[in-house]
Amino acid sequence: MRTSPDTADAVVRFESVGLRYGNGPEVLQDVSFSLTRGSFHFLTGPSGAGKTSLLSLLYLARRPSRGLISIFGRDVTAMERDELPPIRRRLGVVFQDFRLLDHLSALDNVALPLRVAGVSEADIQKHVPELLAWVGLADHLNAKPPTLSGGQKQRVAIARAVINRPDVLVADEPTGNVDDRIAFRLLHLFAELNRLGTSVVIATHNEALVRRFAFPRLHLEAGRLAVLPPLAEAEAAGPTAETFPQALTDGGGAAR
Numbered sequence: 412m413r414t415s416p417d418t419a420d421a422v423v424r425f426e427s428v429g430l431r432y433g434n435g436p437e438v439l440q441d442v443s444f445s446l447t448r449g450s451f452h453f454l455t456g457p458s459g460a461g462k463t464s465l466l467s468l469l470y471l472a473r474r475p476s477r478g479l480i481s482i483f484g485r486d487v488t489a490m491e492r493d494e495l496p497p498i499r500r501r502l503g504v505v506f507q508d509f510r511l512l513d514h515l516s517a518l519d520n521v522a523l524p525l526r527v528a529g530v531s532e533a534d535i536q537k538h539v540p541e542l543l544a545w546v547g548l549a550d551h552l553n554a555k556p557p558t559l560s561g562g563q564k565q566r567v568a569i570a571r572a573v574i575n576r577p578d579v580l581v582a583d584e585p586t587g588n589v590d591d592r593i594a595f596r597l598l599h600l601f602a603e604l605n606r607l608g609t610s611v612v613i614a615t616h617n618e619a620l621v622r623r624f625a626f627p628r629l630h631l632e633a634g635r636l637a638v639l640p641p642l643a644e645a646e647a648a649g650p651t652a653e654t655f656p657q658a659l660t661d662g663g664g665a666a667r
């Protein structure tokens with residue numbers, strides 16, 4: 412596992428960030444927070460409060476209308492477009508609408524970030540099926556997204572986001588299409604990734620999850636953010652007897 416002297420430093424910092432679409436009103440106002448290495452936050456708030464908008468700034472799909480965003484110590488609001496891809500590769504993203512490639516199998520969708528990182532085919536064939544099996548898709552490795560259910564697609568998207576053990580994982584409503592049993596299993600996967608050093612932000616409407624896992628909340632109401640303490644009192648995620656996929660646990664991930 413990697414350790415570095417900047418462990419305590421913020422990996423993400425927002426300072427007085429505002430966002431408007433076109434000439435519309437600000438949908439995010441004066442948003443300030445920071446994420447340290449290995450932090451875990453839920454992102455909560457009613458529909459339309461600005462969760463996806465905030466996450467889209469975090470995964471560099473948009474630039475803010477005002478304020479400062481720094482990621483891994485670098486001001487991303489001032490960066491040229493061609494400087495962003497190396498930063499993006501350190502971010503794992505689960506999109507609210509999945510964004511899988513329909514012409515590729517589940518296995519090939521999840522393998523994509525590993526192939527981009529130059530991981531060997533032997534490692535891909537070892538790690539990807541294991542992770543897909545862990546999320547309950549052992550029987551769907553070769554299925555293409557249009558033939559999968561919403562919850563199955565969502566799990567492929569999650570596997571793709573975590574397979575190369577990103578430094579920051581951003582997930583937009585990642586359990587919106589699965590039942591509670593699978594939702595808890597997926598949360599344990601995120602918690603394990605987090606335990607290994609990834610900073611995690613999970614946007615969710617699932618109150619049962621927020622009550623079960625003792626993680627603090629970034630809470631949005633009408634574009635304004637408050638950082639709130641955990642709702643759950645239990646130890647975060649709690650101990651688990653689960654054996655996690657090797658891609659996540661062996662010496663720094665499949666892509667490292």
Ligand SMILES: Nc1ncnc2c1ncn2[C@@H]1O[C@H](COP(=O)(O)OP(=O)(O)OP(=O)(O)O)[C@@H](O)[C@H]1O
Nearest residue numbers: 432435438456457458459460461462463464465507
């Ligand atoms: N592409 C866009 N163009 C214009 N307005 C947008 C766009 N995307 C979002 N908005 C507006 O920004 C506000 C915040 O939307 P956002 O999608 O961030 O909310 P959310 O908290 O993710 O909601 P949900 O829980 O329903 O996913 C809403 O008022 C929405 O109408």
Ligand SMILES: [Mg+2]
Nearest residue numbers: 462463464507
């Ligand atoms: Mg949203």
